[in-house]
Amino acid sequence: MAQNTETKATNFRWSICVLLFFATTINYLDRQVLSLTWKDYLQPEFHWDNNDYGNITALFSIFYAGSMLLAGKFIDWMDTKKGFLWAIFIWSIGAVLHAFCGIATSGLLTGRWFVGFAEAKEAIATVNNVSLVISTSVTLFIFARLVLAIGEAGNFPAAIKTTAEYFPKKDRAFATSIFNAGATVGALAAPVSIPFIAKALGWEMAFIIIGALGFVWMGFWIFYYKKPHVHKKVNASELAYIQQDKDDEADSLNLEGGDNGKKFTLKECFKYRQTWAFAFGKFMTDGVWWFYLFWTPAYLSSVYGMDSTQSALPLFVLYIITLLAIIGGWLPRYFVDKLGLDPYAGRMRAMLIFAFFPLLALLAQPGGNYSYWIPVIIIGVAGAAHQAWSANIFSTVGDMFPKKAIATVTGIGGMAGGIGSFLINKSSGALFDFSHKNWTTIDGVPLLEKYPKFNTERIPEDFVNQLKASGAIVSDGISTGYMIIFSVCAVAYLVAWGVMKALVPTYKVIKD
Template structure:
């Protein structure tokens, strides 16, 4: 009995966290893959309108993260996760009914189906009313989605801390965090096809329903490791190996932890280091996630249902699967180089912070082939996910289990704020770039023929293509806009790392 082989049930839990994260990112991606080519023509959206929707999603996600972590610590992992995925799946499905609600509010006719709503909206002369009503309704649906999705990472990080020792947490986190990549990978080859063949509404409903299926598995599979019949004594001892380290208690036995108040979390530099790292880098990933389909459409004329565009997005997110290395590298530093977990994690994060600098070349090389930015952004995305797995694990390194979800939520709030600024700023910048930096035969739009310019003083994507076919030299100003944002994304990680290292230069776990 003393030589009992350890069970490996912790990896079953990790696989459930992986699928939850996959569903999370599929739900988040539906709008980005349908708005430009399916939703915008129906409701007359601009880049700025979409930027507003994604930015407000980010800010509500940020605010929700602040409370979601505390909620998960209060409800505990199992119930907290169930509530989170129920709410976000409901929010995902609500998007599908925004068209019917827009038709009802604008025309007064609520008794219509999806196709009936489209027909009613197309006959409305006041396009500004349709636009403002639809944007408002989509924001409401995004708020519900954000409120639920905010619970995913606090609950997943808490579950990881319960089922894995510190040295394995980055690997476990990188594996379940790869669900974000798999979700993003599956999205472009499924969502546009659903939208094209069954309507954009069904893409929200079918993808949103996956969360309800996951809930059934979680109810029956998850229990605390010390109470789980599938976790034997040997595995439990492996999981709890950090209870005593260096002759001092650094992680109390489960169930005996002292509670850390919400306000007291802000008294520690460790909280601020984690929050700043998230603020600087989360928005980068969200920008790639929300805007890359629009980038291919605006810069290269490749719509989301175009086979080449789908292939490019698939390749991009396939490259990001390299991020699993991010979980292995700190374990190598701890086991082979004898570093402590925090030192090994920070060394790994510094290495990953250099790869996003490649984004500086994305737009210049994109003038030769669209494949260059696809590959470069894929590498940058892999570096982000590797960075993300490790920055999440620093919370488990420093804080007691009773505060992990709360601190994760605080960092998530900071990351959401960063995403708000980059998404809202991008939408404004791209509309401004189209208007002010687009030239025709070297002349600004103000001096070209009026029939080439739309009512909102910009050249449409269709008009740009038509003019190019006629031999007119057109410089699309939005290219410069993307160059600016890519440059910001490139340097964000190194800035985040240096500030984190300055705030917490050495490994210092918090004891209550």
């Protein structure tokens, strides 16, 4: 075993945490390209409406949910290094595939396959059957999202498993909050990079350039990652610090790197209340974050008339605010070290505090009547609260389950979160189109009463803007649709916390 014997502990574990941070950053960049290009580029090219986009994002969520269930087991089976490499390879392929959906649509509808991106656009524009363009393009983007979801599902199970390997229990929430901040940084970098790449080089190149980042990360992971007990950069003192909980944990790694004891099957994991508590917490709250991630650019466009470059600054400020989530890792550590609480009690107390901040979302839409900065700031605070909550709910798995079960249980929770995300994205798209059509008034007259043809036809995207330009007084019903979803997001965390606490009231470690 190649261990350094220096007295002073090394800190190589934080280098591994940095790699996890960048993997999560790339993960969120890849999933954000669609939300930042669909309104300005994909919608006019493929004639999508909110429901079409909602279907794509909702199905991504359900693909992600199913994949998370299998990804956790896959990571436990393949182990961390190989499992993570496969995950990021697959999702990077999926990210790049989006760029070729236009060419594929052109090929299927016009027979023109071997063309460039510009020629594909021209070919699609000649197709008279708009419904066929919509259905074909949506199907192709759904397939690309499927590949992306299968790969991205491996990120958090692998990252949580790595954190359990490299950090003692008291530090895991802090380490998780650091790598989980990659989600915020990815979301932060997206609006100040993707719209400008799309504007300069085309929306296709935005998918290709961002998707290629994953292949770069793979090289670093191959070079840097090994188990801590065999890593040359981890000395004996650091290893002792990492393994300080081994007498309390259900399975410590033996010196040869293998796992002691039996494996945990999916069926066995579902026997424990701890699994159901984690899964319910993810089901109730993951969809909130994904709603903010996928729909905030559309919200700024639909309600405030911003294009993707105009919304870059508000989105940048929004995600800067979410960096406050780093407190999510520090607060439970304070409760454990200073107040003497056990890890689970400290985490649950911190999560209860974080669960109150999303209630501010109830004021987002009313505040938007005064300035769009009010909902931007409120969504930023709610996003920070979510990320702080997320860092701790992930860490509850490492607190109570043996290392060999962590990725599997994380996958189960990810599946539940994906189902919740499917429901909110699907319902949001349908609600926004419904409210836009049925609750919009023009000079005090309902839109459908004034223009009954829209009972059976889609409303053109710029129709309402043209009415406003003509001097009509328009009250767009889509604002009410957003208010409804914001209200759901506001109360989700308190409901989740209450059920989790009822299922697992006190700290209990699951043994082999």
